[in-house]
Amino acid sequence: MAALKFAGMDDTDSEDELPPGWEERSKKDGWVYYASHDGMKTQWEHPKTRKKKRCAGDLPYGWEQETDEKGQMIYVDHINKRTIYFDPRQAFTVEDMVLKPKRYDGNTAALEILQGRDFSDKVVLITGGNSGIGLETARSFTLHGAHVILACRNLSRASKAASLIQQEWHKARVEAMMCDLASLRSVREFTESYKARKLPLHILVCNAAVCTRPWSLTEDGLESTFQICHLGHFLLIQGLEDVLRRSAPARVVVVTSESHRFTDLLDSCAKVDLALLSPQKKEYWSILAYNRAKLCNILFSNELHRRLSPHGVTANAVHPGNMMYTSIHRSWWLMTFLFSLARPFTKSMVRGRGHHVYCAVAPELEGLGGMYFNNCFRCLLGKLSERWLQRSSQAIYIILQ
CATH class of the missing domain: 3.40.50.720 (NAD(P)-binding Rossmann-like Domain)
Structure with missing residues (x-):
């Protein structure tokens, strides 16, 4: 059983979590793609779910999309004075969004x-x-x-x-x-x-x-x-x-x-x-x-x-x-x-x-x-x-x- 587990099963229960060696990136138009550092390849489908995703909407206010000296896409958060390499919209991709009304209360900011x-x-x-x-x-x-x-x-x-x-x-x-x-x-x-x-x-x-x-x-x-x-x-x-x-x-x-x-x-x-x-x-x-x-x-x-x-x-x-x-x-x-x-x-x-x-x-x-x-x-x-x-x-x- 232990051999089967390590041969055919991941260490995580989440189907959205990427396997080791994979990275999620996005294009300028918002489409998400996946890069394998071990296999030196890229693909549009999620390596586990085989689904495609696209970032929803515009960048959050205060963010700008730029290109670094190597030509790689970077994202600048002017409000919090930081720079990252992944699209902040990836937390709100189209596939992930569920059209349910949000409930707010006295602790909502x-x-x-x-x-x-x-x-x-x-x-x-x-x-x-x-x-x-x-x-x-x-x-x-x-x-x-x-x-x-x-x-x-x-x-x-x-x-x-x-x-x-x-x-x-x-x-x-x-x-x-x-x-x-x-x-x-x-x-x-x-x-x-x-x-x-x-x-x-x-x-x-x-x-x-x-x-x-x-x-x-x-x-x-x-x-x-x-x-x-x-x-x-x-x-x-x-x-x-x-x-x-x-x-x-x-x-x-x-x-x-x-x-x-x-x-x-x-x-x-x-x-x-x-x-x-x-x-x-x-x-x-x-x-x-x-x-x-x-x-x-x-x-x-x-x-x-x-x-x-x-x-x-x-x-x-x-x-x-x-x-x-x-x-x-x-x-x-x-x-x-x-x-x-x-x-x-x-x-x-x-x-x-x-x-x-x-x-x-x-x-x-x-x-x-x-x-x-x-x-x-x-x-x-x-x-x-x-x-x-x-x-x-x-x-x-x-x-x-």
Whole structure:
């Protein structure tokens, strides 16, 4: 039996694994061939399965195909600064690919969702993209070819963030534009500047937010947490609505929070108390103000989808993750301390950005919207009925107009 084993059987159980002395290579057109170093020969068929394979799609973003001084094909990974001799697409050959929808969850990273996809013909706008999840989301899209615009209140920090991405990938198309959500004038100026450039807009991620912020009024006389987290984005989308329609299919991703469940903003009749949206100092509680704004995000997203989906623009709301260590808690030392304690037990920003990206690009969500996502799964909004939700969404939309 031992003699038979060594004479006629391989040491591995995998039929795809090459026998000793064989090497898998690929041609410029993607076809895979096999070279035998012992027999000094090449062939198109796999030496064990006798099947032919072809590399699927284009090279991953950041890779280039070149020829070395000996005339041998090499592959250069500009992002990770390395050179290899085998085609990186060989991991995704046509024969290997199975057309099954991938399942994503709370641990899925954005780069996993974007794997193998080319967004070189897409324009992505991200508010608050100079740090935290916004920066990670911008980086993910940029490394896959998208033209990314960081809309931020601090132009210097945003430009620095754009430079960091460009240092990582010399062909990155990323830029910064001034947009202060705490100033309705600044938001209007941004939308006019954007439209003047005649750029399309395929993906808009409303990411910027503040939390645990002391009571203060903006230059527009509104409570700052509500204006920055919600009203500024409302005006931004209103100003860019025509651009989104012309760019269809387009998607709007509104970053909200699970804390939307803990608020007193709306009653059972879907009546909105405007005093709660911009409370006076003596009635102000920063956490509750944040929760109210996050509920407004969801209601606005639902109504926006209802109004724009006939024009090819969809909108969804997404929760990025519980107590993720970003700069959102910087306004209060106690919250910073609590976030620091929780940091080892919460997901990283690399994982958190996956939720944003999933809602922005997932093929299975094409044409679908008006939903709320957590961990890449659709979630119900507490015990709210669909009728209550629809009436509330329309109410908050009409009032803010």
